Amino acid sequence: MSPSNHAAAIGALRTMMLIRAFEATLARRRDHGFQLLSAGEEAVAVGLCGVLADDDQLLTSGRSIAPALARGLEPARVMAELLGKATGFNKGKGGRGHLAAPQNGFFGAHAVVGGNISIAAGVALSRQLAAAPGIVAVLFGDGACGAGALHESLNIAAIWKLPLLFVCNNNQLSVATPRTAALAPKLLSDLAHAFGVPSRTVDGMDLSEVACAAGEAVAGIRAGQGPAFIECISERFGSHSTTARETRSQVDLRALRSRCPIARYDASLRAAGLLDDARFQELEEEVTTIIARAVDFAEASKTPDATEVLTDVL
Amino acid sequence: MIYQISVPGLVADVEEIRVLEWHGCIGHEFDAGDLIVELETHKALVEVRAGQRGILRQILVEEGNWQKIGFPLCLMTDTAGEPLPDSVESAGDLLVAFEIT
Amino acid sequence: MFSEMPKENDATVKMYFREAIIRALREEMRDDPNIVLLGQDIGAFGGSYREFDGLYGEFGPRRVRDMPVAEAAMVGVGVGAAAAGHRSVVSITYMDFLMLGFDPLINYAAKLRYKTGGQLNAPVVVKTTAGARGQGVAHSQCLEAWLMSVPGLKVVAPSTPADAYGLLKAALRETGPVVYVDHKRLFPIPGDVPIAEGITRIGHAAIRRVGVDLTITTHSFMTRVALEAAELLAAENISAEVIDLRSLAPLDMDTVTASVRRTGILLTLEEGQMTCGVGAEVATRVRERLGPAGSALRTGRLGALPVPVSSNPVLEAACLPGAHRVAAAARALFVGAAAEVLADTSTTHLWSTS
Numbered sequence: 083m084s085p086s087n088h089a090a091a092i093g094a095l096r097t098m099m100l101i102r103a104f105e106a107t108l109a110r111r112r113d114h115g116f117q118l119l120s121a122g123e124e125a126v127a128v129g130l131c132g133v134l135a136d137d138d139q140l141l142t143s144g145r146s147i148a149p150a151l152a153r154g155l156e157p158a159r160v161m162a163e164l165l166g167k168a169t170g171f172n173k174g175k176g177g178r179g180h181l182a183a184p185q186n187g188f189f190g191a192h193a194v195v196g197g198n199i200s201i202a203a204g205v206a207l208s209r210q211l212a213a214a215p216g217i218v219a220v221l222f223g224d225g226a227c228g229a230g231a232l233h234e235s236l237n238i239a240a241i242w243k244l245p246l247l248f249v250c251n252n253n254q255l256s257v258a259t260p261r262t263a264a265l266a267p268k269l270l271s272d273l274a275h276a277f278g279v280p281s282r283t284v285d286g287m288d289l290s291e292v293a294c295a296a297g298e299a300v301a302g303i304r305a306g307q308g309p310a311f312i313e314c315i316s317e318r319f320g321s322h323s324t325t326a327r328e329t330r331s332q333v334d335l336r337a338l339r340s341r342c343p344i345a346r347y348d349a350s351l352r353a354a355g356l357l358d359d360a361r362f363q364e365l366e367e368e369v370t371t372i373i374a375r376a377v378d379f380a381e382a383s384k385t386p387d388a389t390e391v392l393t394d395v396l
Numbered sequence: 397m398i399y400q401i402s403v404p405g406l407v408a409d410v411e412e413i414r415v416l417e418w419h420g421c422i423g424h425e426f427d428a429g430d431l432i433v434e435l436e437t438h439k440a441l442v443e444v445r446a447g448q449r450g451i452l453r454q455i456l457v458e459e460g461n462w463q464k465i466g467f468p469l470c471l472m473t474d475t476a477g478e479p480l481p482d483s484v485e486s487a488g489d490l491l492v493a494f495e496i497t
Numbered sequence: 498m499f500s501e502m503p504k505e506n507d508a509t510v511k512m513y514f515r516e517a518i519i520r521a522l523r524e525e526m527r528d529d530p531n532i533v534l535l536g537q538d539i540g541a542f543g544g545s546y547r548e549f550d551g552l553y554g555e556f557g558p559r560r561v562r563d564m565p566v567a568e569a570a571m572v573g574v575g576v577g578a579a580a581a582g583h584r585s586v587v588s589i590t591y592m593d594f595l596m597l598g599f600d601p602l603i604n605y606a607a608k609l610r611y612k613t614g615g616q617l618n619a620p621v622v623v624k625t626t627a628g629a630r631g632q633g634v635a636h637s638q639c640l641e642a643w644l645m646s647v648p649g650l651k652v653v654a655p656s657t658p659a660d661a662y663g664l665l666k667a668a669l670r671e672t673g674p675v676v677y678v679d680h681k682r683l684f685p686i687p688g689d690v691p692i693a694e695g696i697t698r699i700g701h702a703a704i705r706r707v708g709v710d711l712t713i714t715t716h717s718f719m720t721r722v723a724l725e726a727a728e729l730l731a732a733e734n735i736s737a738e739v740i741d742l743r744s745l746a747p748l749d750m751d752t753v754t755a756s757v758r759r760t761g762i763l764l765t766l767e768e769g770q771m772t773c774g775v776g777a778e779v780a781t782r783v784r785e786r787l788g789p790a791g792s793a794l795r796t797g798r799l800g801a802l803p804v805p806v807s808s809n810p811v812l813e814a815a816c817l818p819g820a821h822r823v824a825a826a827a828r829a830l831f832v833g834a835a836a837e838v839l840a841d842t843s844t845t846h847l848w849s850t851s
Contacts, residue, residue: 139581173614180612189581190613194604200570201605204577204585211533211559211583231600234570241565394615395648396673409630409685414513438513438685439547462511462687 088356092365094132094289095351098124098344100369101148104157107373108147108164114324115164117178120148122287122319125343126251127152129292129314130219133300137216139189139209141202144179145251146191149221153188155181157372158379167383174386175394189218196222196229199248203235206246206309217303219247225256227270236311240277243308247299248274250313251286257322258329274311286314287343290350317341399450399490400468401432406496410437412464415457423476425451432492433469440496444469447491451476509659509689514679515548517658517690518624521665522549522586524694526556529584532669534561535575536588545590546626546684572598572623576606576674579621584669592627592678593638606674607649621675622668628680628718628768629817633808639717639769639801641678645746645778652746653699654678656720658688660743663697670696678745680718680768702749704756708738711762711831714753714779716742719766719818726823735831745775753779754786763796764827768817771800797830799823 105119120127123145131152134140142149150160155171163170164178171183179193189205192198202220209216226232227250239246250270254261267273274281280302284291292314299310317338321328328335351357403413416434426432426446435442450472457463457470471480472490481487512520526532534549534556540563543550553561564571568589575587589595595602606619629637644652653668653675655661661679668675705720706727715723720741727737738756742748757763763783765776776798784791802816 171614172612172616175614176612182613182616184613184616190617192605194600197600197604200573200601201577201580203570204574204579205581206577207533207574208578208581208583211531211578231569231573234565234567235573237565237567238570238574394611396610396651409682411685412687414687438515438687 090132091351091356092361094128094293095344095347095357096365096369097128097152098289098347099365100157100372101127101151102344103369104151104161104373104376105147107377108161109324113165115166115177117147117164117324118145118322119320119324120145120318122338122341122343123251123253123316124148125289125292125347126249126286126314126316127221129289130221130249130296132293133297134187134219135216136187137214138187139184139205139216139218140187140221141189141198141205141218142191142221143195143198143223143226144191144193145223146178146181150181150183150188150191153186155183155186155188157376161376161380162383165380166385167380168386168390169379169383173390175390196226196231198222199226199229199231199235200238203239203244203246206239206244207242209245210242217245217247217300219249219300221249221251223256224250224252224254224261224265224270226250227265227273232273236274236277236279236309239309240279243306245303245306246309247296247303248279248309248311249296250311251316252313253286253316253318255318255322255329257326269313271311271313279309279311280307281311281313283313283315286316287341287346289343289347316343399472400487401444401470401472401490401492402468403435403463403465404442404444404492405465406437406442407440410465412462413437413442414462415459415469416441417459418455420452422452422455425449426472437496443495443497445493445495447493450474450490453478453480508692510692511687511689512658513687514658514661514684515544515546515550517662517688518548518665518679519550519552520690521662521669522552523555525666525669526552526560529669531582532560532584532586533578534586534588535564535571536562537564537566537571537590539563539588544588548684549588568594568597569600573601573605575621575623576601576619579606579674580609580617580619584620586622586624586669589623589625591636592625592640593635595623595625595640595676598623602674602676603647603650607647609649610673611649618672619674620672622665622671622677623674624665624677624679626681627678628682629806629813630681631808631810631813632681634805637806637808637813639678639680639767641676641716641745642767642769642774642778644676645748645775647746649673650746651675651699651744652678653744654680654717655697655743656683656717656741659690660697660703662690663695664699664743666694667696667699671699675699678717682718686721697743700744700747700749702743702752703741704738704752705741706737706739708736708760710736710760711764711827712738712740712753712756712760713764713766713823713827714740714742714776715766716745716775717768719768722818722820722823723766725820726827729820729824730827733828735828737827742775742779748779748782750779750782750786754783757783757794758787761794762830763794764823764830765796765798766818766823767800769800770803771798772803774798774800776800795830795833797826799826
């Protein structure tokens with residue numbers, strides 16, 4: 083099921099556009115820093131976050147900007163954090179790799195590949211012990227699928243029936259290593275079968291498919307059925323990071339652009355009569371305004387005082 | 397004859413034990429194989445059983461109290477009327493068997 | 498709250514090391530329903546050292562949770578639960594296996610408060626048992642020195658049942674991660690524990706034996722070895738002051754420095770490796786604090802030989818410091834031998850093996 087009402091559907095498109103334009107704005111800056119971007123992968127973050135509720139928690143890998151914006155974190159404070167300003171969510175001390183806003187349901191990013199997965203299982207355990215509403219979702223890439231941490235966490239989540247959704251954003255490349263060269267399973271969702279965890283593989287470039295699968299998985303978890311696993315197969319438009327060399331040919335990269343998830347969702351909304359040029363224009367302007375304000379806010383903000391180096395240690 | 401039961405050398409590193417329970421009062425006659433006292437190490441229970449007959453005459457370490465390995469726990473005699481010594485040095489060791497659980 | 502050494506008139510009860518641990522956990526778990534224990538064989542089995550006996554019966558499988566052999570996940574789950582509101586104790590039976598959990602402990606828990614700008618913290622106690630006793634190269638290590646330098650992490654090491662109790666209670670009230678390191682060879686040794694509830698404050702060392710001729714700083718099981726050595730030295734009229742550090746991060750340098758100001762000689766003792774060891778840090782900090790006034794200071798360090806610790810009793814004994822070796826080192830320092838002599842393993846013929 084795609085976002086279940088028109089406003090949500092338009093909102094999802096707008097969020098994907100926001101992510102694309104936000105990251106592009108960031109990447110154009112000289113002071114952009116070390117970033118992992120999500121161009122091409124927006125549907126995964128937006129499709130997933132569309133089914134998360136306020137009292138759910140999301141943990142991510144270092145590719146955190148798209149999920150953070152999809153989760154609804156204020157773009158101005160995200161930009162401030164990315165540019166190392168004191169007004170950022172982490173007071174400028176974490177940056178993209180550790181972006182966090184637990185009060186907004188974004189328990190946080192962690193820059194160690196696979197490093198947030200067992201943490202997420204712990205957060206889910208806490209939820210279960212508290213009999214609190216709300217589930218936990220952890221987003222990681224294909225690169226994390228070879229890590230013991232994933233398998234250990236699947237095992238624990240299954241045995242204890244933790245309210246945990248494992249979402250693998252398989253963009254099919256781990257820096258330079260194609261996923262088939264690194265990982266044996268036919269589908270990464272097969273990894274969950276060993277533990278009896280229900281799993282699916284979906285097209286990560288299709289927002290509706292991601293949202294539908296995530297919605298079903300989350301419903302099962304909320305009903306107390308234990309953990310679930312979704313593999314979203316996606317493709318990133320850029321290299322692994324702002325410092326990583328591109329491994330694909332220009333020809334392939336150009337072809338890739340024709341598989342853009344934003345264009346695809348745009349087309350589906352137009353086909354359903356929910357979007358026209360005028361409305362699209364409005365969305366673009368909204369996004370542009372939001373980003374301009376975010377940049378202004380971040381640029382006007384101060385960097386942390388050097389004395390902050392000693393705070394928040396113990 | 398007067399005998400003492402000393403805390404048996406149990407496992408490596410056990411220097412001291414705690415007396416858990418005496419299984420007989422003063423005057424009780426234990427036959428070979430009878431459970432005399434249960435001791436507690438840091439990890440296990442030790443059942444000290446009589447290896448020969450004897451009458452319990454004096455408890456030197458009460459339940460809940462501690463004693464070092466090799467030191468006496470109680471005095472026993474062959475016969476009920478035998479006078480007890482002033483010190484335990486003159487007592488020989490009673491034959492015991494012990495089982496660690 | 499009670500002070501570090503029970504006063505003469507404080508009522509105490511003698512108990513085993515494991516009983517002190519259980520007492521601390523029981524009290525804190527009764528007080529705070531959000532504390533959970535995670536470990537291998539800690540439920541009905543009660544722990545490999547029976548150090549969790551009775552807790553499963555009282556608190557049940559919800560709060561005393563057996564986990565598979567998966568130290569990375571054990572630490573990660575404990576850390577995540579703690580960050581989300583359920584303070585956890587993660588029991589790692591052998592310190593050698595704590596390495597498997599270093600990523601969640603060091604890359605996440607220790608850095609969580611800092612990296613989130615104060616939004617999150619992880620009140621987790623990782624309890625682990627160090628030390629050698631015939632179990633071989635991968636079941637014998639003392640690695641606490643590795644953890645002392647991790648910003649955001651506290652490290653404590655009790656040497657008595659009283660501190661096993663007091664430091665564990667203190668650790669369970671911290672707002673960040675604490676590694677609590679006990680020792681295999683401490684479990685058989687009972688000790689007096691104050692009857693009144695209280696904590697042993699983290700960051701406070703204890704002077705276990707007052708002396709005037711030299712200062713021995715140490716921790717954990719080596720405290721007992723140091724005290725034995727001090728008896729040997731006393732027979733030669735050398736009066737050794739023995740300081741049990743108890744807290745390795747933060748270190749109580751006030752107590753140590755005050756002692757060394759009095760004695761002028763420092764011997765650091767540990768069961769772990771000397772290279773980048775606890776003693777190296779203590780000695781350096783003492784020198785820093787004394788400054789030029791410490792130019793006459795004599796220091797030496799003693800620890801395990803730089804070899805893996807074999808299960809072979811002959812080799813294990815040759816590797817680790819014993820009372821005679823400690824006394825020999827102290828004697829050498831006292832009579833003015835160069836500190837380098839002690840750290841030079843080719844001179845082990847100077848030490849007797851015991």
